[in-house]
Amino acid sequence: MRKKILTVVPMSDTYKEKLEGIAKDCDITYSSYEDVNREMVQEANIIIGNVPAWMIGMSGRLELLQLNSSGTDAYMGVNILNRKTILTSATGAYGKAVGEHMFAMLLSIQKKLHVYRDNQNRCDWSDEGQVLSLTGNKVLIAGVGNIGLSFARMMKAFDSHIIGIKRRIGECPEGVDELHTMEELDDLLPKADVVLSILPNTPATRNVFGRQQFKKMKKSAIFMNAGRGNAVNTEDLCNALIAGDIYAAGLEVTDPEPLPQEHRLWNIKNAVITPHVSGDFHLPQTLDFIADIAVENVRRYLNGEELCHVVDFQTGYCK
Amino acid sequence: MRKKILTVVPMSDTYKEKLEGIAKDCDITYSSYEDVNREMVQEANIIIGNVPAWMIGMSGRLELLQLNSSGTDAYMGVNILNRKTILTSATGAYGKAVGEHMFAMLLSIQKKLHVYRDNQNRCDWSDEGQVLSLTGNKVLIAGVGNIGLSFARMMKAFDSHIIGIKRRIGECPEGVDELHTMEELDDLLPKADVVLSILPNTPATRNVFGRQQFKKMKKSAIFMNAGRGNAVNTEDLCNALIAGDIYAAGLEVTDPEPLPQEHRLWNIKNAVITPHVSGDFHLPQTLDFIADIAVENVRRYLNGEELCHVVDFQTGYCK
Numbered sequence: 001m002r003k004k005i006l007t008v009v010p011m012s013d014t015y016k017e018k019l020e021g022i023a024k025d026c027d028i029t030y031s032s033y034e035d036v037n038r039e040m041v042q043e044a045n046i047i048i049g050n051v052p053a054w055m056i057g058m059s060g061r062l063e064l065l066q067l068n069s070s071g072t073d074a075y076m077g078v079n080i081l082n083r084k085t086i087l088t089s090a091t092g093a094y095g096k097a098v099g100e101h102m103f104a105m106l107l108s109i110q111k112k113l114h115v116y117r118d119n120q121n122r123c124d125w126s127d128e129g130q131v132l133s134l135t136g137n138k139v140l141i142a143g144v145g146n147i148g149l150s151f152a153r154m155m156k157a158f159d160s161h162i163i164g165i166k167r168r169i170g171e172c173p174e175g176v177d178e179l180h181t182m183e184e185l186d187d188l189l190p191k192a193d194v195v196l197s198i199l200p201n202t203p204a205t206r207n208v209f210g211r212q213q214f215k216k217m218k219k220s221a222i223f224m225n226a227g228r229g230n231a232v233n234t235e236d237l238c239n240a241l242i243a244g245d246i247y248a249a250g251l252e253v254t255d256p257e258p259l260p261q262e263h264r265l266w267n268i269k270n271a272v273i274t275p276h277v278s279g280d281f282h283l284p285q286t287l288d289f290i291a292d293i294a295v296e297n298v299r300r301y302l303n304g305e306e307l308c309h310v311v312d313f314q315t316g317y318c319k
Numbered sequence: 320m321r322k323k324i325l326t327v328v329p330m331s332d333t334y335k336e337k338l339e340g341i342a343k344d345c346d347i348t349y350s351s352y353e354d355v356n357r358e359m360v361q362e363a364n365i366i367i368g369n370v371p372a373w374m375i376g377m378s379g380r381l382e383l384l385q386l387n388s389s390g391t392d393a394y395m396g397v398n399i400l401n402r403k404t405i406l407t408s409a410t411g412a413y414g415k416a417v418g419e420h421m422f423a424m425l426l427s428i429q430k431k432l433h434v435y436r437d438n439q440n441r442c443d444w445s446d447e448g449q450v451l452s453l454t455g456n457k458v459l460i461a462g463v464g465n466i467g468l469s470f471a472r473m474m475k476a477f478d479s480h481i482i483g484i485k486r487r488i489g490e491c492p493e494g495v496d497e498l499h500t501m502e503e504l505d506d507l508l509p510k511a512d513v514v515l516s517i518l519p520n521t522p523a524t525r526n527v528f529g530r531q532q533f534k535k536m537k538k539s540a541i542f543m544n545a546g547r548g549n550a551v552n553t554e555d556l557c558n559a560l561i562a563g564d565i566y567a568a569g570l571e572v573t574d575p576e577p578l579p580q581e582h583r584l585w586n587i588k589n590a591v592i593t594p595h596v597s598g599d600f601h602l603p604q605t606l607d608f609i610a611d612i613a614v615e616n617v618r619r620y621l622n623g624e625e626l627c628h629v630v631d632f633q634t635g636y637c638k
Contacts, residue, residue: 100453104430107423116593117436123585125577125594131601134419157476258444266442274435275444282450 002027004061005298008036008049009068010281015291022299046301048294053080060084064301066294070094070147070279071228072311073201087311088297091318092146093289094279098252099150101278102226105250106194107134109222114272132220134158138191141165142182142208143198143227149173151196151226163188167204167317182208189216194224201228202316209233214240221246226278229255234265241268252278321346323380324617327355327368328387329600334610341618365620367613372399379403383620385613389413389466389598390547391630392520406630407616410637411465412608413598417571418469420597421545424569425513426453428541433591451512451539453477459511460484460495461504461527462518462546468492470515470545482507486523486636501527508535513543520547521635528552533559540565545597548574553584560587571597 003026010032011019019028031040033049041047041055046064053074056062062085065075070091075081108114110132119126137160141148144164152162152175164176165185172179180188185208189195195217199205209223210233217223223246225232234255240246248270256263257276265271281287297307309318322345329351330338339347350359352368360366360374365383372393375381381404384394389410394400427433429451438445456479460467463483471481471494483495484504491498499507504527508514514536518524528542529552536542542565544551553574559565567589575582576595584590600606616626628637 096452096454100426101430101450104423104426104432104453107419108427108432111420111423111597113423113427113432113591113593114436116596117433117591118440119594120585120592121437121440123578123580123582127594127596127599129601130603131420133415133602133604134423135415154476157473259442261442263442266439272432272436273439274432275438275446277435277446278430280446282448283452284449285452 003045003063003302004029004043005046005048006031006036006040006044006051007047007294008033008051009290009294010287011291012288015288015295018291018295019298022295023302026302046298048298050074053077056080058082064088064298064307066090066297068093068290068294071200072316073228076313076316086301086307087313088307088309089311089318090290090293091309093286093293095146095150096289097280097283097286098147098226098278099154100283101252101274102147102151102196102224102250103154105252105272105274106222106224109248109250109272110134115269118269132193136160137193138163139194139196140188140192141176141196141198142185142231143200144173144176144179145198147226148196148198149175151198152176155194160194163192167315186213186216189213190218192221193218194222196224196226197231198227199231200316201230204315205231207231207233209237211236211239214245217246219244219247222248222250224250224252225254226252229253229257238265238268238271241270248272252276322364322382322621323362324348324365324367325350325355325359325363325370326366326613327352327370328609328613329606330610331607334607334614337610337614338617341614342621345621365617367617369393372396375399377401383407383617383626385409385616387412387609387613390519391635392547395632395635405620405626406632407626407628408630408637409609409612410628412605412612414465414469415608416599416602416605417466417545417597418473419602420571420593421466421470421515421543421569422473424571424591424593425541425543428567428569428591429453434588437588455479456512457482457510458513458515459507461501461514461516461550463492463495463498464517466545467515467517468494470517471495474513479513482511505532505535508532509537511540512537513541515543515545516550517546518550519635520549523634524550526550526552528556530555530558533564536565538563538566541567541569543569543571544573545571548572548576557584557587557590560589567591571595 005026005028038055048066049068064086066088135158139160140163142165162176164179208231250272324345324347357374367385368387383405385407454477458479459482461484481495483498527550569591
């Protein structure tokens with residue numbers, strides 16, 4: 001029987017041709033995030049892109065769900081994926097986009113550009129004094145996957161010392177100066193000028209950064225989060241920022257999300273918030289990176305080869 | 320007769336020792352920008368630091384004025400410096416500080432962080448859509464001195480193509496891909512994703528960037544100014560930003576300065592303004608860079624050697 005492929009990721013013609021080339025015996029439906037419906041999802045054997053989880057509802061036909069996201073938590077709940085379905089993520093596609101965003105956010109905080117923007121909005125020509133240098137920083141990255149390595153490479157161009165933290169110790173990746181495990185986090189925090197969390201949403205990563213961790217950081221430290229909001233205890237972070245336990249925070253993700261209008265975090269001056277926008281498809285190249293991963297994984301699946309970025313349902317990470 | 324040296328630059332002990340070592344036969348007075356007075360200035364043979372121009376008033380005793388600034392315009396007027404006084408600038412000391420500031424400003428604009436900051440101040444979790452990449456930009460730098468080269472080196476780490484403009488054509492400096500003269504400016508503008516002016520305040524550089532130049536730029540171009548405000552026609556820039564002739568502007572300097580409270584530039588959303596703060600001593604290392612230049616120039620002067628960074632009164636540039 002011909003397999004049915006459904007894609008909701010907006011692919012360029014180049015990637016459509018590639019997909020059609022490797023899936024000649026399949027029926028391909030090009031849909032979109034807006035137009036996709038439950039029927040289309042229920043019929044598909046292979047889906048490319050983050051369709052709403054409720055549309056899947058344990059579909060027995062679904063063999064492979066290739067997400068367009070790096071995060072997988074929306075599909076890890078009960079009654080979503082059939083046990084036979086293989087889930088693969090697009091981890092890697094966002095390294096450039098998210099890495100660049102966090103790098104820009106860090107530099108902006110180091111140069112107090114958020115403070116100067118507030119001043120500008122009051123037509124206020126005030127000098128805000130000393131700034132931090134981009135060079136020679138000790139950077140602690142909790143979760144050195146693709147995004148962390150992209151960020152690390154940029155920081156390396158500015159003579160940073162990169163301390164990486166991974167779940168499992170392994171070979172130290174290029175661009176990382178020392179590699180540690182999560183158990184050592186508290187001992188490493190006092191050394192860092194910049195702490196970047198790229199931890200995903202898993203039972204093991206909830207509230208990793210709380211009161212104790214912020215107390216251990218330098219008063220001049222900048223804390224950043226580009227992973228999942230709930231790796232951080234938001235109330236503890238607010239308190240640390242207000243008390244001056246840390247210098248500032250650059251948050252691309254928050255907990256809860258979206259951040260409610262009345263949340264006090266919005267108004268903490270040394271918190272810089274962007275609303276979980278660094279990934280998505282806001283950097284045009286990202287779409288091609290995703291299509292690249294998806295087409296290759298579909299090709300491998302159809303040929304019975306081993307897939308890339310297969311998600312482990314136990315941990316929520318890629319295997 | 321023992322020469323009198325007056326310094327208003329706050330030097331570290333290391334540099335005080337160095338100065339005392341090379342000026343054993345001189346009387347050294349350490350003062351400050353706040354405490355210096357006309358009498359001290361009038362008595363000095365050598366001054367280190369930007370004392371108020373009116374205090375100099377053609378002093379016949381002043382042999383060498385070593386500025387702590389890169390800009391020299393405040394001392395180029397009539398009735399300030401005696402014809403015999405040698406004026407030297409601290410060009411070079413600000414390359415790191417100003418280069419880093421402009422780099423951070425550019426990245427912040429590319430990632431719309433100024434727009435997200437405005438949103439944050441309204442507790443608004445809105446997605447602002449596409450952003451620009453840090454990589455692969457064509458960068459036009461008008462005035463490739465020390466600051467321009469510092470900026471160029473950072474951009475090169477992000478695969479930029481650097482087009483430099485200098486007054487006089489010479490050897491193409493490392494980090495610059497092609498070097499041109501000011502006459503070619505209008506032909507080069509349509510190629511650039513980023514245009515950075517680091518032009519000083521001289522008769523030849525006033526209003527170099529006006530209506531015509533902004534029209535020639537890409538609609539996606541980001542214009543930046545880290546030189547002197549009056550290299551730009553501010554009204555023309557405001558019009559270009561409002562009309563969307565260019566994407567945004569990052570302005571570390573303005574004309575006039577300080578920008579009056581009622582000036583419309585403050586409220587133009589795609590203008591990002593910082594109040595001429597990137598130089599100064601806001602990056603702690605800058606003070607050492609200045610002291611380094613100053614002590615070396617005083618040493619050379621006392622030994623009858625050729626000085627560095629001597630300012631040409633005809634052009635306002637270093638010779």
